[in-house]
Amino acid sequence: MSEASIKQAEIRLEQQHVDRVYARLAELRADAARLRDQSYEHGREATPDALYERDVMLHHAHRTLQALDAESEGLVFGRLDFAGGDAVHIGRLGIRDPQFQDLLVDWRAPLAAAFYQATPEHSMDVVRRRVIRSSKEEVVDVSDDLLDPHRAPEGMRVVGDGALMAALTRARSDAMRNIVATIQKEQDDAIRAPESGVTEITGGPGTGKTAVALHRAAYLMYRDRRRLAGPGVLVVGPSPVFMSYISRVLPSMGEHNVELRALGEVLDGLGATAVDEPRTAGIKGSARMVKVLRRALRLAPPDAPEELSLFYRGAVLKLRAEELAKIRRSLHAKGAPPNRTRMKAADALLEALWQQAREAADEDFRPDRDRLFAELGERIEFHRFLVAWWPAVYPMQVLRWLSDPQRLATAARRLLSAEEVDLLAKSWGPADTGPEWTVADVALIDELRHLAGPPPKRRAEEQPEGTRRRANYDEYAHVVVDEAQDLSPMQWRMVGRRGAHASWTVVGDPVQTSWPDPEEAARARDEALRPAGAHRRFRLRTNYRNSAEIFAVAAEAVRDLVPAEDLPVAVRSTGVPPRTLTAAPDELAARARAVALELAAGTDGTVGVITTMDRRAEVREWLAEADPDRIRVVGSLEAKGMEYDGVVVVDPAGLAAESSTGRRALYVALSRATQQLTVLEVG
Numbered sequence: 001m002s003e004a005s006i007k008q009a010e011i012r013l014e015q016q017h018v019d020r021v022y023a024r025l026a027e028l029r030a031d032a033a034r035l036r037d038q039s040y041e042h043g044r045e046a047t048p049d050a051l052y053e054r055d056v057m058l059h060h061a062h063r064t065l066q067a068l069d070a071e072s073e074g075l076v077f078g079r080l081d082f083a084g085g086d087a088v089h090i091g092r093l094g095i096r097d098p099q100f101q102d103l104l105v106d107w108r109a110p111l112a113a114a115f116y117q118a119t120p121e122h123s124m125d126v127v128r129r130r131v132i133r134s135s136k137e138e139v140v141d142v143s144d145d146l147l148d149p150h151r152a153p154e155g156m157r158v159v160g161d162g163a164l165m166a167a168l169t170r171a172r173s174d175a176m177r178n179i180v181a182t183i184q185k186e187q188d189d190a191i192r193a194p195e196s197g198v199t200e201i202t203g204g205p206g207t208g209k210t211a212v213a214l215h216r217a218a219y220l221m222y223r224d225r226r227r228l229a230g231p232g233v234l235v236v237g238p239s240p241v242f243m244s245y246i247s248r249v250l251p252s253m254g255e256h257n258v259e260l261r262a263l264g265e266v267l268d269g270l271g272a273t274a275v276d277e278p279r280t281a282g283i284k285g286s287a288r289m290v291k292v293l294r295r296a297l298r299l300a301p302p303d304a305p306e307e308l309s310l311f312y313r314g315a316v317l318k319l320r321a322e323e324l325a326k327i328r329r330s331l332h333a334k335g336a337p338p339n340r341t342r343m344k345a346a347d348a349l350l351e352a353l354w355q356q357a358r359e360a361a362d363e364d365f366r367p368d369r370d371r372l373f374a375e376l377g378e379r380i381e382f383h384r385f386l387v388a389w390w391p392a393v394y395p396m397q398v399l400r401w402l403s404d405p406q407r408l409a410t411a412a413r414r415l416l417s418a419e420e421v422d423l424l425a426k427s428w429g430p431a432d433t434g435p436e437w438t439v440a441d442v443a444l445i446d447e448l449r450h451l452a453g454p455p456p457k458r459r460a461e462e463q464p465e466g467t468r469r470r471a472n473y474d475e476y477a478h479v480v481v482d483e484a485q486d487l488s489p490m491q492w493r494m495v496g497r498r499g500a501h502a503s504w505t506v507v508g509d510p511v512q513t514s515w516p517d518p519e520e521a522a523r524a525r526d527e528a529l530r531p532a533g534a535h536r537r538f539r540l541r542t543n544y545r546n547s548a549e550i551f552a553v554a555a556e557a558v559r560d561l562v563p564a565e566d567l568p569v570a571v572r573s574t575g576v577p578p579r580t581l582t583a584a585p586d587e588l589a590a591r592a593r594a595v596a597l598e599l600a601a602g603t604d605g606t607v608g609v610i611t612t613m614d615r616r617a618e619v620r621e622w623l624a625e626a627d628p629d630r631i632r633v634v635g636s637l638e639a640k641g642m643e644y645d646g647v648v649v650v651d652p653a654g655l656a657a658e659s660s661t662g663r664r665a666l667y668v669a670l671s672r673a674t675q676q677l678t679v680l681e682v683g
């Protein structure tokens, strides 16, 4: 038999098993749907017991349906043949036949670990590992590794060459795919690491950090669903573009209950996408802002009354500005959040009024403290004063007040330079129209929320908390941070609060950082992760995304900034070298358009056009007519974590000069392509 016909015979063999799995899946789906319908019927009786049972049944039926309805493509993707002659099939879900025999073993189950962990040196009893590739329900390819030739039974066939390489060369779409069929051993070690403490995964561009982090989330949910499902798992990433890019990976593995949030969305109710220019973002993210905000909360509100004067039993009691300021200082000195100090503020004012009344006392009138407290405390004028002088504070309003440069300068004394004050005040002004909140502002708003304490509920706009989860409950059981190298100190504080009692998976590449002061960020990060305890570390070294030709060009951008061993090794060669073109400024638009269209014509997948954050809108105009599903224009920060088959980097010098970490941003931009890269310089 020829090699091709042997392969076809093996494909037919696998097809028989795949057919059995889908038939069983259809039965299970029908059972779950029947259970759901029955449980609705059950609820009709409306006794409390029946309703409770209905809820339990419904919950169970929904979960089963959700899991079974996960994208059906590639449900069965692997097979292990063991030395004793047993074989198991591995899939995205576990499925059993009516006699409880495994038809398909979930990739996360202990039995499936050998699929990823076995090597020729350490075969774990596996003789042959087979990757099965399907289109819809049809098996289209199989590819084997023979791990232990000496123990292979007579007649065992070994076909195909390299499922990994086939997966890596496939065209990319606008959504990242799961990699369950081809997870590599070094990746699997990190995926299956214990849940507790902090699991830190580093590695260069394209080493699969994001893929590993998401598969680890799915693995942990599977291993300890009961513990993790309630408080939940949070995945934080750099931008909404990125979150949407990775959004289908977990559902494709049947996991729907993991929250994905970009840094601008961590606080409920706010979905900031705007970004500050690098200097302003640098100030807003720095740890100095904690003190600035704390002081800002201690300043009197802009329209606070400057004097309190009340008639009491024929005498005028008056608290002047200086005295009021003293009371305010002493209230803040205790460090309690101002929104929790309103009763104390009332008492402190009444106490001061009582002192005055006592000093003014004479023969005819001897005031009584309790009476004075009761009588004045109920006066409407006193209440009006209190509400204006010690109002409930709302984080966004406090930040808006800081658009007044004088106010900000007072809060920032000896912490920010005059120029820095100017930059911030401008970004938050003008106060009347209100600013568009930026991603960096979200961490400041969250910090203020923490410092000020919860305000009483007011208009929806001012109550960012509790829209998606239980109100005021924003902690998770496990937190995954992707592109962790880019979190500012203020963002670490914000994310840290979400995981004060959590275990963590932290994924990043220091070489790709766009944060100007890595040491400051590292301190904030250590602080955020401290409660979680011990760290375990994994380093991924193989770049699965870029062709070797493309990564060589990308690596040049940072060659003199980092030691060579910090850069990964790209394993795939295409023989297509990247191109560098130069265009005069007035030709740039036409050249960029031509190059992007040419790349799109040469691939089935996606094309990314990457430029500076400033030029994004302009470049989008140039490509307004192009098919937005094929050609995406993104700024340097939006390119973080993304991947395209073809990439055009427009104005690399501009990218490198964009910020103090511009060279690293250029490295990120140049390492986004899987197949073809064109660098378009401005001549």
Ligand SMILES: Nc1ncnc2c1ncn2[C@@H]1O[C@H](COP(=O)(O)OP(=O)(O)OP(=O)(O)O)[C@@H](O)[C@H]1O
Pocket: 164, 167, 168, 177, 179, 182, 183, 184, 187, 203, 204, 205, 206, 207, 208, 209, 210, 211, 212, 509, 544, 545, 640, 641, 642, 643, 671
């Ligand atoms: N074992 C694997 N099998 C198949 N594809 C893989 C494997 N590992 C990684 N990939 C693919 O390589 C590409 C890069 O992976 P990923 O985006 O997770 O890398 P990364 O380390 O997060 O990169 P960056 O630091 O640049 O954001 C993705 O398309 C991913 O699916």
